[in-house]
Amino acid sequence: MKWIEVVDRKKWRERCLLFLLGAVTLLCFAKGVRHAELVKTHASKLDFAASGEQGALDYAGAKSAWEENQKRDHPLEYVNWTQADGVQVSASALGTSEESDALILCGRSDLLFPGYAVLDAETQYGCLLSSALSGKLFGGKDTRGLMVEIQGRKLEVLDVVDSEEVFLAYEAGEQDSCAFDRAAVNCVSGEIGKTEEGYRQLCGSWERMESRVLVWISQGLCFLVPGILWIFLMRYCAKMSRMAGRRAERIDKIEKRIWRSLLYLLLAGGILLLIKMVRIPEDMIPAKWSDFDFWTEYGKRLGAACQVLIRSEKRIPDIPMMKEFAGALQWTAAAVAGEEVFLRKI
Structure with missing residues (x-):
C-alpha cells in the first residue's frame, strides 16, 4: 500500500513539473513573439549608407x-543623418555640462524616433x-521647453526620448560642418523598388542596408x-491510427477513421494557416515567373545589402532594433x- 502511495506521489510530482515546464515554454514563446513583432515595426523603413566618405552629403547637398524632394508631386519621407x-x-540655466x-x-526625426x-x-x-x-543635465525627464547649448547654438528641448544612451538629436544648420552618411526612408507598402x-x-x-533580414x-x-508542435500532433495521430488499424474489432475501425480524419484536418489546417500568414515581400515577386534571371539578380542584391548591414557601424538609432532582435x-x-x-516527456 505504501509502495502504491509513493508511486502515485511520484506521478503527481512529474505531472506538476511537466505542467510547469509547459507554462514556462508558453511564456518564453509569448515574449519571443512580442520581441519579433517589435523588430518588425522597426524595419518598416529602408535604410541606406553612403558609399564611402566621398558618397556622403554635406549640409548644402542634403538641403538641396x-x-x-519637397517640389515633387509625391515627396518622400526621409531623413539624412x-x-x-x-x-x-550644457544647460546654462543650471550651469551643468555633459559630454x-x-x-x-536633415529630414524627419520620427523615422529614427517614432512616437516623439x-x-x-x-x-x-x-x-x-x-x-x-x-x-x-537637469536631474529629471520632465524637461520639455528648457534650453540647452551645443557648439554655440541654443536649442529648445521639444521632447525626451526614453533611452539609456546619452545623446541629443537636432536639425543641421549652415554652421554644421558634417557629412551625412546614413539615411532612413519611409517605405510605402508595395512600392519598395520605387x-x-x-x-x-x-x-x-x-x-541599401537590408534590415528586413532580421525580421x-x-x-x-x-x-x-x-x-514542431504541428509535426508532433500529426505523427501522434498517424501512430494512433496505425495502432487502431491492427485490431480487428468494429469499434477500433471507427477509432482508426477518427484518428485519420484528425490527421488530415491537422495537415490541411496547418497548410492553410501557413499560406495565410506567410507573406512574400513584393520586391521578391518577379513580373514573370519564367524570368529565372530575376532570382539570380535578387540574390546578388540581397547578399550585398546584408553585407552592408553586417559591416556598418551600429549607432544609437540602430540599438533598439538590435536589442529587440537579440x-x-x-x-x-x-x-x-x-x-x-516537454514533448519528449509526453
Missing part, C-alpha cells in the same frame, strides 16, 4: 536634395534629448515552436528547447 561623438552639451553623442539630422516630437529640415530651433542626458529608386535619384547611389530570422524562429533570438531559443523537453 530636401528642397528638390550622421552621429558625432564626444560633443559638449554627449549628437545625432545631426517631430523635427524636420525647417525646425532648427529645437532638439530631442535622451532621458539619460536629460537626467544628467522608393529606393526615388531616394537614389535625390541623394546618389547609396548602399525574417526572428519570425522564422517564432514559427519553429508551433511548427531578445527574440533568446526567448524563442528557450521556447524551442523547452518544447523539445
Whole structure:
C-alpha cells in the first residue's frame, strides 16, 4: 500500500513539473513573439549608407536634395543623418555640462524616433534629448521647453526620448560642418523598388542596408515552436491510427477513421494557416515567373545589402532594433528547447 502511495506521489510530482515546464515554454514563446513583432515595426523603413566618405552629403547637398524632394508631386519621407561623438552639451540655466553623442539630422526625426516630437529640415530651433542626458543635465525627464547649448547654438528641448544612451538629436544648420552618411526612408507598402529608386535619384547611389533580414530570422524562429508542435500532433495521430488499424474489432475501425480524419484536418489546417500568414515581400515577386534571371539578380542584391548591414557601424538609432532582435533570438531559443523537453516527456 505504501509502495502504491509513493508511486502515485511520484506521478503527481512529474505531472506538476511537466505542467510547469509547459507554462514556462508558453511564456518564453509569448515574449519571443512580442520581441519579433517589435523588430518588425522597426524595419518598416529602408535604410541606406553612403558609399564611402566621398558618397556622403554635406549640409548644402542634403538641403538641396530636401528642397528638390519637397517640389515633387509625391515627396518622400526621409531623413539624412550622421552621429558625432564626444560633443559638449550644457544647460546654462543650471550651469551643468555633459559630454554627449549628437545625432545631426536633415529630414524627419520620427523615422529614427517614432512616437516623439517631430523635427524636420525647417525646425532648427529645437532638439530631442535622451532621458539619460536629460537626467544628467537637469536631474529629471520632465524637461520639455528648457534650453540647452551645443557648439554655440541654443536649442529648445521639444521632447525626451526614453533611452539609456546619452545623446541629443537636432536639425543641421549652415554652421554644421558634417557629412551625412546614413539615411532612413519611409517605405510605402508595395512600392519598395520605387522608393529606393526615388531616394537614389535625390541623394546618389547609396548602399541599401537590408534590415528586413532580421525580421525574417526572428519570425522564422517564432514559427519553429508551433511548427514542431504541428509535426508532433500529426505523427501522434498517424501512430494512433496505425495502432487502431491492427485490431480487428468494429469499434477500433471507427477509432482508426477518427484518428485519420484528425490527421488530415491537422495537415490541411496547418497548410492553410501557413499560406495565410506567410507573406512574400513584393520586391521578391518577379513580373514573370519564367524570368529565372530575376532570382539570380535578387540574390546578388540581397547578399550585398546584408553585407552592408553586417559591416556598418551600429549607432544609437540602430540599438533598439538590435536589442529587440537579440531578445527574440533568446526567448524563442528557450521556447524551442523547452518544447523539445516537454514533448519528449509526453
